[in-house]
Amino acid sequence: MSIQQTFSDPLIKENPVTLHVLGICSALAITNSVTSSLIMSVALTTVLVISNMAISLVRHHLPSSVRLIVQITIIASAVTVIDQFLKAYMPDAARTLSVYISLIVTNCIVLGRAEACAMKSGMGVSIMDALGNGLGYSLVLIFVSTIRELMGNGTLMGFRILPLAHEGGWFQENALFLLAPSAFFIIGVMVWGIRSWKPEQKEPADFKPLPMPSEENR
């Protein structure tokens, strides 16, 4: 696989959210505003790059018995440092995202890429892989949050786009879009859309449903 593909495949073809269905927790929790999504995207991509880089660097020295512990220690350190930076220089954003920044530690995309790529590849490939997956995650977050913030508040990044009915405009906002379940629906529709467009992403059925028993045999 070429280095360009390492970067571009995770955008849609191998998207961590829509294909592997990883990182759903934060994709549900913080996508009610585009601003939070952007900050979360940058934070996750940074963590991913740092962790992939560090793990790729030490991969030849990692005994397999303790490799998960070491990987998680590296990831958790990167996350804590970024959390501290956000609290210092973007306090408002840190307050909105609260615990979700620290929860990047448990985001399966990060450990997934460490195991699947950084443990086996050189520095360059690992960084491109991290950037690609970070960007793939970011695309989903930004797409979902654009819909949610627009439908739920009539704003984008806090700027009024659709004038609200109770403030003299015409737009009736729908609070459902501000609640986590709406992200489930939107991501579900996205997965369906992408898999209809790229049928090779469809997973084989795990089982065949039994035929319905006929009336007499029931």
Next chain:
Amino acid sequence: MSKDSPQKALLIVALTAMICSTLVSAAVVMLRPVQMNNQLLERSRNIMQLTGLLPAGEVPDDEEMLALFKSLDTRVIEISSGRFEHEIDPHTFDKRRAVNDPELGLRIPPDLDVASMGRRSRYAPVYLVWNGDELDRLILPVRGSGMWSMLYGYIAVEDDLSTIAGMSFYEQNETPGLGDQITHEHWLEHWRGRRIFDDHWNVMFRVSEDTVAAGSEAVLYEVDALSGATVTANAVTNLMHYWFGPHGYGPFIETLREQPPTPAGAGS
């Protein structure tokens, strides 16, 4: 030493732990002053907007805001006795930490714990705004259990110690689009001019179950319901009843009524 030997494993784990903990500690220590400053600035903004001292229409920059906040008359009170406590420095007192401190905090008796807090600090910082020698506004911190987490806010009362001058919630996790309306200005503005107490100093303030009709008796004490957020609305009513009741600021309000305070420096 082979890659998978126990010695190698221990060595790698120890090295990783050392390097990572050094990096994390360095980041925490170096960024702590900036973070503390942010917290102070945030608190200054929340409190200053309730003082009525900010020039209308313009927001002071960070330096000015901190200077204004530092010039505010800030004191610590002992909540149960309602007296000023001069031993504690109000600028370093941490009311959150005090809640769970065995010395500084106390358990609220369950039958009095209408705001479901479990414990509270024995002391509270209060902010006094003066108009010459007369008390103009009093700003008090309040909190209470909301739908999902604790609500934290400040309330400003006028010199009659009953009329609300302003309210703000600075930390909450209520349901987006429903309960989080408590932070919206178009709801909070209804608080202004409402009264907390009736003529006999019983706590009457509450969040109504529906829209408060103009001209009714309720208009004195009630603000409009939050549509779709009954739990949050009740939580707000409960926290007001706790904090202005006998186990909250009741004794302090009584002290102030009996013995009006004087500006700092004039002896108190």
